[in-house]
Amino acid sequence: MSESTQTPLKRTPLHAAHLRSGARMVPFGGWDMPVQYAGLKAEHEAVRQRAGMFDVSHMGEFRIQGQDALKFLQHVTTNDVSKFKPGRAHYNWLPNDQGGLVDDIFIYRVNENEYLMVVNASNMEKDWAHLSGLTAGFDVQLTNESDQWALLAVQGPRAVELLAPHAEPDIVARKKNDFLAGKLFGVDVLFARTGYTGEDGYEVFVKPEQAEALWDKIVALGITPAGLGARDTLRLEAGFPLYGHEFGEDIHPLSSHYTWVAKDKEHFGREKLKSTPSQKLIGLKLEKIPVREGYPVKQGGQVIGHITSGTTSPTLGHPIAMALVNAEAAQGNDFEVEVRGKDHPATKTDVPFYKGA
DSSP states (O other): OOGGGSOOOBOOTTHHHHHHTTOEEEEETTEEEEEESSOHHHHHHHHHHSOEEEEOTTSEEEEEESTTHHHHHHHHOSSOGGGOOTTBEEEEEEEOSSSSEEEEEEEEEEETTEEEEEEOGGGHHHHHHHHHTTOTTSOOEEEEOGGGOEEEEEESTTHHHHHGGGEESOOSSOOTTBEEEEEETTEEEEEEOOOSSSSOEEEEEEOHHHHHHHHHHHHTTTOEEOOHHHHHHHHHHTTOOOBTTTBBTTBOGGGSSOGGGSOSSOOTTHHHHTSOOSEEEEEEEOSSOOOOTTOEEEETTEEEEEEEEEEEOTTTSSEEEEEEEETTGGGOSEEEEEETTEEEEEEEEOSSSOOOO
16 A cells, blocks of 8 residues: 555544654554653653553543443443442453454443443444444444543552542542542543553543643653553553454453453353363563564474563563463473574463562
8 A cells, every 4th residue: 555545643632742752653553652752661660660641542432321231231241241330440341253352341330321431442443333233122322432532541559649639539549440520630530440551540531622731730740651662561561461462353262361251141252252262371481582472382392372462571570471372282381482483491470470559
């Protein structure tokens, strides 16, 4: 495809703020996104030790309303949506009918018959079509609000402490996965005590036109802007699967350590999902050589799987990876990863690699 016919990259409402901060921008899921500012390691350490902030405005937001909103969500997801109350959120899956996932999502319960769903940016159009195609027979209304929200993720052990003096109502005493309307620096926002880093913090939903000023005020508190690079190393240390790597349309999600997301209930795609996975997702530790997605994983010289995500852990100081391997091979402890034609030893290790507060 020529340059002139390529679809232009979309920009979040914080694009100008990223450029002012000296961010290195890269294409990501159709968006022009910051991969780093001061540097990946510094941003990673800021989130682990103090507080950092990510622009995740590229994520999609769908509102689900109506008398059958709960019934509909129970049908299209694997986790039990009936178990959480208004003002709470939970992690969930959208299964397809082939034993894989359309997406992994977060659902926020606004009130008895109203929910907000956050979906991955690269899956937004696919998710919308999938959900819209399953509404028949349900008294439910779906609204795509993706252009109506900017989303800031403020994460780290000091994140809540730094935001709290400027927030109302109180955000300190809230529990993990709490969800509430409030104000931050006098601006109307939605607070969600959720995140993707393994640290405490809040994801803050704000109207796009107010996002840049809010970003600047949060940075002025001493909270470090962080890009996609640090977001990926943080989530990998915390053992969080990423759609397109550990999950996908043709990857059985029960091969992962997230089997708790599939509850024993009737839902779309349940029969295929009940099948036994032929693969298993495992954690690997290496001594020196970093490994990347797609590298072959071996046992006794035979290829038994591949790396799904890998990096050198800034916190632990050595390479870590998640790998999808044959289920029978997953029982072992010693593996090799092929890097540029040479095999390097790898040891199976528990996931998450790092446990925060």
